[in-house]
Amino acid sequence: MKQEYQDLVLQACGASSLRVGATIQSLWSGYGQIVRLHLQGCDRPSVVVKHVKFPDGAEHPGGCNTDRSHARKVRSYHVETHWYQNYSTNQSCRIPECLAASSHGDEMLIVLEDLDVAGYDQRRASVTDRELRTCLRWLANFHALFLGVAPEGLWPVGTYWHLDTRPDELEAVEDARLKAAAGDIDRVLSECRFKTVVHGDAKLANFCFSTAGQDVAAVDFQYVGGGCGMKDVVYFLGSCMEEKQCEKRVPALLDHYFTELKSCVKRDVDFAALETEWREMFAFAWTDFHRFLLGWMPGHWKVNRYSKHLTEEVLHKLKHM
Template sequence: MKKQLGDQHNAVSKEPIQSLWSGYGELFRVYTDNPALPSLIVKAIDLPKVAPKHHPKGWNTELSNQRKLKSYQVEFHWYQHYVARMPIGWAPRCLAAESHGSHYELLLEDLKLVECARVVKTPSNQEIETALRWLAQFHAFWLGTETTGLWQQGTYWHLATRPDEWQAMTSSRYKSAAERIDDILNDCRYQTLVHGDAKLANFCFNETGTQVSAVDFQYVGGGVGVKDVALFLCTVLDFDDPQLSIDSHVETYFEALQAALARYQPNVDASDVCHEWRKLLGLAWADYQRFLLGWSPVHVRVNAFTNKLTLEALDDFLL
């Protein structure tokens, strides 16, 4: 740590936060003796040469291993070259980044120091809306950005990296329409950077739920913003609620997107972006459902509500 941050920082102790997926490394908090930086987060990544033997869903193939290896390299590049370009507070600042062979190490801002490190399992409506506004600002800020060093197509479920899951699907409209869904989403003239894994657990809130930062950028890359919206809503909705509706959440996102585009992309027709992406929300959701139906068809995110929403989208596009 001294090498990256200088002699004024001495590590006093460290505490583990969690192991990374399939034993690819660990995340831990380091406490220092410097009051200017009393703690920081270290993400230490050791990339294996062969696929791990265990996977919770059985997908321990060489392709899945290569996808995971690339995801850590993408995140490393993201923190090195992209994070500092965003407004402060949207994500942890990168304090240092080093790599040696298959070992990567990121030293990141500890969100506890800015009182924005609270992870929630059952979100309030305030927290849902705050995260949707974060997504809207993120998508507006990066609209039209080249994906240099990132995934050309963001998200962990896009079709090109999931042929095994597609093959495992039973015959269905989702399976037969998979390529067309992918093409339509990729052909939209308004592409941005998507977070790529915008689940609730990757958002850290302040105590009141009015501010949020995002973490875990392993699948950041190109795409339409509603891909993130679909995944996020899948992780916060109560699918057992007979009165469930996403309308107010969708309006929150698009109202925030319209305002953020006016701020960050004044030369872009904000209304047209919103119009195009609004049409694609159901299809983006169907794209995610396609992945789930191959990966884990009994997943809680595959249900009557998502079936109805996504099949209506397939009808709209004659798929």
């Protein structure tokens, strides 16, 4: 790590020295890495640094290595930096504190609180029902906090699969009916009355759990932006459950999400209207992501019978709208 970056971390944390620790993970398509830095001489034993370095030639696992793809990624890191520097949440939808950020040419650095030290040191490849509901509570609190908030400096429409940012994937969709309806599905979602800020990549891997699984914090805000809260909900549920589980468990989990949402929205919100609209948007949001998958990786395990059923439901609704 460059000395200027080390100096930034030392100054931001009031530390006397640092040691570069383990790499937590590499960033998508070789765009850098996330590392833990161990500190001396301050009250923080460690911080997590997201170090972005734009490559000369990235190789996308899905084969979509284009100038458009690169521009989208570059913008995503600028959006994430803006998010951490200008937005904050609360304990009910915990995120890491941003301690410093810097950008120099083709490199960016975001210095974040180490959530492991804060008590969120558990990661899950699969979840219990309790942990799943804990994440839905986080999403409900997050959506309630930003309900009606304009996504200034963020993506106008959040999520990494948003139609306007994914023309290559749309072109690759072989389902002619869904391909033709993609614009209408996006329009229905975009014209919903109740909008919030969505995480945009709310998969299970981006949640950090407390030891007992009672509390959770979220990371990775590259695709945070405006939109309907159902986009986060459907993406999260789809990251946790296979088709048979979705068929069996989604209704009760949706009820739980809306119960949590009702408990934390402001009193002047017409919650009955909000719930009615967002329940209607559930199938549209699920189909919107299904559309992306069919163009990006049609053999993905999430392309399943449950997704196809919801897509048929949406296509039928569009005929009568």
